[in-house]
Amino acid sequence: MSRPRRIVALSLVVLGLSMGGPLLPSPSAGAEPPSVVLVTKDCANANFICPGFRRAAKRTGTRARIISPDPREDIVGTFTLLARQGHDLVIGDPDLAMELDEAARRSPDARFAVFDLPLPLAEGRSANVAAIELRAREAAYLAGWLATRMERLRRGPDVIGVVGGYPIPPVDEFIVGYRAGAHRASPAVRVLTDYSSSFTDPTECGVLARRQIARGAGTVFDVAGGCGPGTLSAARDAGAWAIGVDLERSGLGSHILTSVVKRYDRGFALLMRQARGRRLPAGRSIVFGLHRGGSELGRISRRVPARVLVELAAVRREIVSGRIRVPGPPTS
Numbered sequence: 325m326s327r328p329r330r331i332v333a334l335s336l337v338v339l340g341l342s343m344g345g346p347l348l349p350s351p352s353a354g355a356e357p358p359s360v361v362l363v364t365k366d367c368a369n370a371n372f373i374c375p376g377f378r379r380a381a382k383r384t385g386t387r388a389r390i391i392s393p394d395p396r397e398d399i400v401g402t403f404t405l406l407a408r409q410g411h412d413l414v415i416g417d418p419d420l421a422m423e424l425d426e427a428a429r430r431s432p433d434a435r436f437a438v439f440d441l442p443l444p445l446a447e448g449r450s451a452n453v454a455a456i457e458l459r460a461r462e463a464a465y466l467a468g469w470l471a472t473r474m475e476r477l478r479r480g481p482d483v484i485g486v487v488g489g490y491p492i493p494p495v496d497e498f499i500v501g502y503r504a505g506a507h508r509a510s511p512a513v514r515v516l517t518d519y520s521s522s523f524t525d526p527t528e529c530g531v532l533a534r535r536q537i538a539r540g541a542g543t544v545f546d547v548a549g550g551c552g553p554g555t556l557s558a559a560r561d562a563g564a565w566a567i568g569v570d571l572e573r574s575g576l577g578s579h580i581l582t583s584v585v586k587r588y589d590r591g592f593a594l595l596m597r598q599a600r601g602r603r604l605p606a607g608r609s610i611v612f613g614l615h616r617g618g619s620e621l622g623r624i625s626r627r628v629p630a631r632v633l634v635e636l637a638a639v640r641r642e643i644v645s646g647r648i649r650v651p652g653p654p655t656s
Contacts, residue, residue, distance in 0.1 A: 358412040358599040359387045362439075362592075363403065363420060366392050372570040373417055373439065376588025383589070384596040403427030407434035412599040415439055415592075418494070428453045437595055440494075440588075456591045459613035461501030462643050463584045463620050464545075465650045467567050468505030469639055470582060470624070471543035472513045473632050474565065478542055485516040485536030487555045489523045489548035496653035498547045498569065498584060504651055508639070516541055523549035530554030537562045543581060545569070556580070565625075574623040583622035590617050615644045 360381070367374035367390060374390055381388035393402050399420060404427045406414045415437045416424035428436045428450040437454040449455060468484070475482045486502055488495040503515045516536045520528040533544045533555040543565035546552035552569060559566035560579040568576070568583035591612050612618020624633065642648040 357385050357387050358596065359389075359410070360413045360415065360596055360599055361389045361391060361406050361411050362415045362417075363391050363393065363399075363406070363424070364417040365419065371417075372586065373588050377415075377592050379589040380592035380596055384593055384600065386596040386600070388596075399423040400426045400430075403436070404430050407431035407436070413437060413595060415595065425450055425453060435599075439591065440586075454595070455609040456595065457609065457611050458586045458588065458591055458618040459497075459611050459652075460584060460586055460619045461497050461504075461650045461652045462614045464498040464501035465505035465508070465643065465648075466621050466636060466640060467545060467582060467584050468502035468507075468515070469509045470505075470621075470628070470632070470636055471502075471545065471565065471567060472506040472509035473635065474581065474628065475513065475542045476510055477629075481540060482510050482513040483516065483540035484513060484543045484545070485518075485533065485539075485541035486545040487529050487532045487536070487548055487552070488517070488519045489551055490521060491519050493653050495519075495547050498545075500653050501650050502545055505639075508648075514540075520548050520551050522551045525551050526554030526557070528554065530558045533558035534562065537564050543567060545584075568622070572622040574625075578625065578627075580623075580625065581628070582624045584619065585622045586619050587612070587617055614640065 362377050364373055365371055377388065377390060393399055400423045403414060403416065403424050407427060408431065413435050417439055418441045421438045421441055424436055424438055432452055435452055437456065439456050440458050441455050471484045472482060475484055484506060486499050488499055499517060506513045506515050516539060518532040518536065520532055522528045529546065529548050529551040536544055537558065541564065544555050544559050545567040546555040546569050548555065556566045556568060556573065556576055560577055564579070565581040566579050567581050570586050571583065572585055573583045574580045614620065643650060
């Protein structure tokens with residue numbers, strides 16, 4: 325092998341290792357891009373998956389489509405039809421995991437993936453289904469630690485809050501990690517927890533957040549989708565800290581302490597690159613946590629003291645190294 329080719333090959337190996345995934349062959353010039361389809365709910369209604377899918381498609385040069393079937397449709401039939409159309413990969417969101425798996429059993433030669441499904445729920449998937457989990461609990465742990473550490477700078481008892489949508493695994497993934505991080509920073513901290521029973525009504529979350537702040541919470545964490553803006557607004561109006569979820573929320577104002585960001589684009593980009601290289605991860609589960617950039621803290625307020633940031637970085641290193649094992653909800 326000539327020296328230039330050896331340099332290129334080495335560069336590809338380094339790139340593959342830095343992504344934490346298998347080395348993917350680079351497509352030849354003029355190669356047709358892969359065709360990848362995402363089947364999910366309406367992208368307009370607090371669906372954070374869709375923007376990440378679009379960014380990943382643009383970054384990787386993938387021919388990408390998003391399909392949002394009517395709930396009254398035969399969803400299994402939709403997945404099966406897409407498989408027969410010859411797409412390189414058909415992806416379903418976690419709410420459609422059962423239907424996707426049934427379609428995969430009917431179409432063993434096609435390749436499927438279910439996105440953001442906790443590993444225990446991914447067990448027993450068909451051999452032609454990959455599962456990717458964006459493990460948010462680790463970044464939520466950091467958020468709980470930071471909220472409590474900032475609370476300890478105030479006078480009075482340590483109290484923080486969290487407002488979730490429903491007590492379901494995807495929500496409790498954040499809440500359990502948040503609590504664990506809080507208790508690492510102060511075993512005596514009280515973590516007030518309420519569920520709004522809504523992912524769409526900001527008024528419900530606002531009521532619960534104001535109640536928590538009245539009970540002494542210096543920070544409230546939003547884990548309620550489209551209901552969450554009510555939590556963030558309540559914190560702003562009361563002069564308390566707020567922590568956003570899923571997307572970067574620092575642009576909303578100086579009351580945002582940080583955000584627990586799930587990097588959907590990175591998970592989708594991995595699948596798209598593997599589809600391009602025809603190295604699809606059939607029958608495998610892939611976890612994206614802090615160490616692979618699947619979740620992370622967003623921008624941290626400039627009002628956080630430098631010494632707290634140094635301590636936070638040390639906690640992060642302990643999670644990545646495995647010295648801190650972050651718990652998840654019972655089904656995770």
